[in-house]
Amino acid sequence: MKDFDLSGKCALVTGAAGLLGKEHVAALAEAGAHVVMTDLHEESLRAAYESLPEFARALASVAVMDVTKAESIAQTAARFERIDILVNNAAIDPKVTNDNRSLELSRLEHYPEDHWRLHLDVGVTGAFLCIREFGTRMAARNSGVILNIASDLSVIAPDQRLYRVEGREEHEQPVKPIAYSAVKTALLGITRYCAAYWAKAGIRVNALSPGGVFNDHNEIFTTRLSALIPMGRMAHLSEYRSAVQFLCSDASSYMTGQNIVIDGGRSIL
Numbered sequence: 001m002k003d004f005d006l007s008g009k010c011a012l013v014t015g016a017a018g019l020l021g022k023e024h025v026a027a028l029a030e031a032g033a034h035v036v037m038t039d040l041h042e043e044s045l046r047a048a049y050e051s052l053p054e055f056a057r058a059l060a061s062v063a064v065m066d067v068t069k070a071e072s073i074a075q076t077a078a079r080f081e082r083i084d085i086l087v088n089n090a091a092i093d094p095k096v097t098n099d100n101r102s103l104e105l106s107r108l109e110h111y112p113e114d115h116w117r118l119h120l121d122v123g124v125t126g127a128f129l130c131i132r133e134f135g136t137r138m139a140a141r142n143s144g145v146i147l148n149i150a151s152d153l154s155v156i157a158p159d160q161r162l163y164r165v166e167g168r169e170e171h172e173q174p175v176k177p178i179a180y181s182a183v184k185t186a187l188l189g190i191t192r193y194c195a196a197y198w199a200k201a202g203i204r205v206n207a208l209s210p211g212g213v214f215n216d217h218n219e220i221f222t223t224r225l226s227a228l229i230p231m232g233r234m235a236h237l238s239e240y241r242s243a244v245q246f247l248c249s250d251a252s253s254y255m256t257g258q259n260i261v262i263d264g265g266r267s268i269l
Contacts, residue, residue, distance in 0.1 A: 003249060003250040003251040003253070004031055004245055004246070004249045004250075004251045005031060005032055005249070006028060006031040006032045006033035006085070006245075006248065006249055007031075007032035007033070008032075009032070009033045009034070009084040009085060010033065010034045010035075010036065010080065010082055010083055010084050010085070011028045011033045011034070011035045011036065011083070011084065011085035011086070011087060011248065012035075012036040012038060012076075012080070012083045012085070012086055012087065012130075012134065013025050013028070013035060013036070013037055013038065013087040013089055014038050014039070014065070014067050014087065014088055014089050014090035014126065014130060015038075015039060015067075015089040015090030015091060016037035016038055016039050016045065016048060016062075016089070017037070017039040017041070017044040017045045017047070017048040018039075018048075018089065018090075018093075019213065019215055019237070020089065020149065020210065020213065020237070020240065021037075021039070021048070021089045021090075022048050022051060022052060023237055023238060023240060023241060023244075024087050024089055024149070024240075024241075024244050025037055025048075025052060025056060025060055026052055026053060026056045026241065027240070027241035027242070027244040027245050028085065028087075028244065028245070028248060029052075029055060029056035029058075029059040029060060030055065030056070030241065030245070031245045031248075031249060032059075033059065033084075033085065033248075034059050034060075034061070035056070035059055035060045035061070036060075036061050036062075036063055036076070036080055036083070037049060037060055037061065037062045037063070038062075038063050038064070038065040038067075038076060038090075039064070039065070039090070040064070040065070040066055040067075041064070042062075042064045045062050045064060046062060049062050061080075063076050063079065063080070067090045067122060067125075067126030067127075067129060067130055068121045068122060068125060068126055068129070069129075070129050070132075070133070073129055073130055073133045073134075074133060077133050077134060077137065082137075082141075083134045083137065083138070083144075084138070084143065084144060084145065085144070085145045085146075085147070085248045086130060086131065086134045086135070086138075086144070086145070086146045086147070087147045087149065087244070087248070088126070088127040088130055088131070088146070088147070088148045088149060088187070089149040090122055090123070090126050090127075091119075091122060091123040091149070091180075091183060091184075092118065092119050092122050092123065092179075092180075092183075093180065094106065094119075094176070094177050094179075094180060096163045096174050096175065096176055097174065098165055098174055103172060103173075103174060105177075106174060106175050106176070106177045107171070107173075107175055108175075108177075108178055109171070111177060111178060111179070115177070115179060116178075116179050116182075119177075119179035119180065119182075119183055120179065120182065120183060120186075122183075123183030123184070123186075123187070124182075124183055124186045124187070124190070127148060127187060127190060128190065131146060131190070131194055134146075135194065135198065135203060138198075138201070138202075138203050139198055139201040139202075139203060141202075142201055142202040143202045143203070144202065144203040144204075145203070145204050145205075145247075145248050145249075146194065146203065146204070146205040146206075147205075147206055147207070147208060147244065147247050147248055148187045148188075148190060148191050148205070148206070148207040148208075149187075149207070149208055149210070150184045150185075150187045150188055150191075150207045150208065150209040150259060151180070151184040151209050151210060152209050152210065152211040152212075152261060152263040152266060152267055153176075153180060153181050153184050153185075154181075154184040154185045154187065154188050154207070154209050154259065155188075155209060155259070155261060155267050156266070156267050157181065158175070158176035158180075158181060159228060160173065160175045160176065161224070162176075162221060162224050162225055162228075163175060163176065163221075184209070187207060188207055188259050191205050191206060191207040191257060191258075191259065192257045195256040195257030195258075196257060199256060204252070204253075204255065204256040205256055205257065206247050206252070206255060206256060206257065206258050206259070206260065207258070207259040207260070208240065208243055208244065208247060208259075208260050208262070209259055209260065209261040209262070209263070210235065210240050210262055210263070211229070211234070211235055211261075211262060211263025211264055211266055211267075212225050212229075212234045212235065212263075212266075213234060213235045213236070213237055214233075214234040214235065214236065214237075215237075217234070222234060228266055228269070229263070229264040229265060229266045230264060230265035230266070230268070230269065231264035231265055232264075233264065234264075235262070235263075235264065239262070240262060243260060243262055247260065
């Protein structure tokens with residue numbers, strides 16, 4: 001199992017205070033890496049750090065960083081000097097609710113431009129800025145790994161039937177907003193571009209596309225989504241750890257430019 005060993009490596013995870021961000025941190029620490037946890041808000045970042053298993057806390061550091069600001073990223077890069085692994089996890093995942101305000105802000109006919117720009121700033125521009133800063137440093141050392149966290153919605157469209165409310169007119173139905181699909185699909189293009197661009201610079205770039213993760217969802221949504229998944233259930237939080245370890249270590253030394261979809265089989269139907 002030596003190819004999975006990340007001892008002596010330093011990894012940086014964006015959006016580390018999020019649901020899966022904490023899991024990525026734990027996965028990398030479990031493989032022996034020192035992990036820099038970054039997020040926008042110090043309070044949530046500290047809370048995420050405290051929620052980690054003891055072994056992960058021993059190998060983790062926290063750094064407030066705004067992925068939409070190049071100067072913030074540069075300050076973090078200067079502070080930690082050497083980042084061997086970059087995990088671009090930061091994104092806005094809009095929750096679909098049934099209130100009137102959500103309908104106004106989610107349906108394509110009314111989707112606000114400022115929401116579109118904010119989602120792309122965080123999920124696409126943020127990934128680009130981090131790749132430019134940390135990837136350039138990796139290329140100078142001729143070594144590095146970049147992992148972009150996409151989604152099953154990078155390869156399939158949202159099934160809006162999951163969110164339907166009985167008795168409402170079609171134009172009043174809640175939906176998953178367009179920006180999320182746009183961001184996650186864009187990450188695949190960035191992955192392929194950078195993989196080819198830096199292939200001879202010793203940098204591997206891949207993407208991981210998780211499916212739905214159970215997080216106290218209501219029974220109606222869980223039942224509807226599980227019916228679309230051949231394995232018949234949503235993912236458990238820890239079920240992406242091994243994939244992160246594989247993609248960030250020498251175990252995947254001949255893999256670059258790829259998107260690994262782990263969704264219980266949903267996207268094959």
